[in-house]
Amino acid sequence: MTVEPKRIAVTGAAGQICYSLLFRIANGDVYGKDTPVILQLLDLPQAQKAVRGVVMELEDCAFPLLRDVVITDDPADAFRDIDAGFFVGSRPRTAGMERRDLLNANAEIFRTQGRALDAAAKRDAKVIVVGNPANTNAMILAANAPGFPTENITAMLRLDHNRALTQFAQRGGVGVDEIRKLVVWGNHSPTMFADWRNATAAGKPLPDVIGDETWYRDTLIPTVGKRGAAIIEARGASSAASAANAAIDHMRDWIKGSDGDWVSMGISSDGSYGIPEGLMCGVPVICANGSYERVQGLEINAFQQQMLDRTVAELVEERDAVSALL
Numbered sequence: 001m002t003v004e005p006k007r008i009a010v011t012g013a014a015g016q017i018c019y020s021l022l023f024r025i026a027n028g029d030v031y032g033k034d035t036p037v038i039l040q041l042l043d044l045p046q047a048q049k050a051v052r053g054v055v056m057e058l059e060d061c062a063f064p065l066l067r068d069v070v071i072t073d074d075p076a077d078a079f080r081d082i083d084a085g086f087f088v089g090s091r092p093r094t095a096g097m098e099r100r101d102l103l104n105a106n107a108e109i110f111r112t113q114g115r116a117l118d119a120a121a122k123r124d125a126k127v128i129v130v131g132n133p134a135n136t137n138a139m140i141l142a143a144n145a146p147g148f149p150t151e152n153i154t155a156m157l158r159l160d161h162n163r164a165l166t167q168f169a170q171r172g173g174v175g176v177d178e179i180r181k182l183v184v185w186g187n188h189s190p191t192m193f194a195d196w197r198n199a200t201a202a203g204k205p206l207p208d209v210i211g212d213e214t215w216y217r218d219t220l221i222p223t224v225g226k227r228g229a230a231i232i233e234a235r236g237a238s239s240a241a242s243a244a245n246a247a248i249d250h251m252r253d254w255i256k257g258s259d260g261d262w263v264s265m266g267i268s269s270d271g272s273y274g275i276p277e278g279l280m281c282g283v284p285v286i287c288a289n290g291s292y293e294r295v296q297g298l299e300i301n302a303f304q305q306q307m308l309d310r311t312v313a314e315l316v317e318e319r320d321a322v323s324a325l326l
């Protein structure tokens with residue numbers, strides 16, 4: 001049977017995340033090894049030459065699944081008839097900045113691209129926003145694409161989820177693949193809440209396996225929250241390969257399913273857990289059959305509530321700061 005190619009838009013194609021991401025998509029890491037792909041690459045006019053260079057390298061990989069590549073500086077061309085969109089293009093922060101400091105620089109990008117998405121994309125396209133501040137940019141994108149289903153627009157918390165997995169696995173002396181039901185709630189910022197309350201390692205409660213609540217509260221949570229800054233400090237540039245990997249994990253699980261496990265996704269709040277409706281907030285979801293379901297009905301203790309309130313308050317502040325674009 002012939003499988004139709006999937007059209008995938010990627011913005012910021014000349015940037016450092018895409019230098020890793022595009023090769024993984026072309027290799028079949030999102031849709032699988034039986035599905036051809038067409039890449040629709042967007043970047044600014046001044047970056048077109050660099051995008052052409054990346055495309056030369058894609059060609060030189062001779063990926064069997066890569067059917068075509070479109071290069072453009074017009075969002076409507078990039079988003080035409082897409083099945084998936086990776087919204088990476090935007091300015092990264094540098095040392096000393098918080099991601100929210102990028103709001104002014106990047107918010108307008110997502111307003112323009114929201115309108116183009118609305119005009120050009122398939123209604124069932126799956127969208128991930130990576131460009132920072134990712135949650136609020138995703139909210140701006142959704143608000144400016146009123147005819148596009150908001151549930152198909154998501155923000156990336158998966159890098160934080162993956163970071164937490166490794167920190168827990170190392171401390172607990174278990175494999176990352178043995179840990180289940182972990183979640184990172186809230187904003188992709190230092191206020192994010194890596195929550196181990198329901199997590200298990202090889203079937204046992206993770207808090208019992210690690211047995212050190214002080215380490216969890218005083219070391220794990222801030223380490224995961226500040227990992228992006230630690231990487232900028234060490235590398236002189238923000239995370240790129242790990243961000244691309246997380247974007248692949250997020251989209252692959254959304255499309256192929258998460259095998260019953262929880263994954264962390266920034267999705268538009270329906271008011272569950274007291275998170276104000278419409279905020280793009282990291283929550284636990286289970287992916288199956290090409291969609292995601294938020295994990296409902298969890299009991300939230302006082303510590304969890306305090307951590308959740310802190311990160312939600314920051315999302316509210318960010319929303320209020322860009323109210324003119326919503």
Ligand SMILES: NC(=O)C1=CN([C@@H]2O[C@H](COP(=O)(O)OP(=O)(O)OC[C@H]3O[C@@H](n4cnc5c(N)ncnc54)[C@H](O)[C@@H]3O)[C@@H](O)[C@H]2O)C=CC1
Nearest residue numbers: 012014015016017043089090091092130131132134159243
């Ligand atoms: N959500 C997450 O977990 C993470 C998010 N990020 C964010 O991803 C974004 C991209 O990071 P890098 O690739 O390292 O940055 P980069 O500076 O290497 O590349 C950004 C690219 O976006 C392009 N661009 C800028 N405005 C654009 C527009 N209006 N339309 C299309 N393209 C545009 C630039 O020309 C450049 O090629 C940054 O905002 C960064 O903070 C980075 C790591 C993790």
Ligand SMILES: O=C([O-])CC(=O)C(=O)O
Nearest residue numbers: 093132159228229238239
């Ligand atoms: O920290 C940054 O600016 C880049 C990023 O979002 C991350 O690495 O989590």
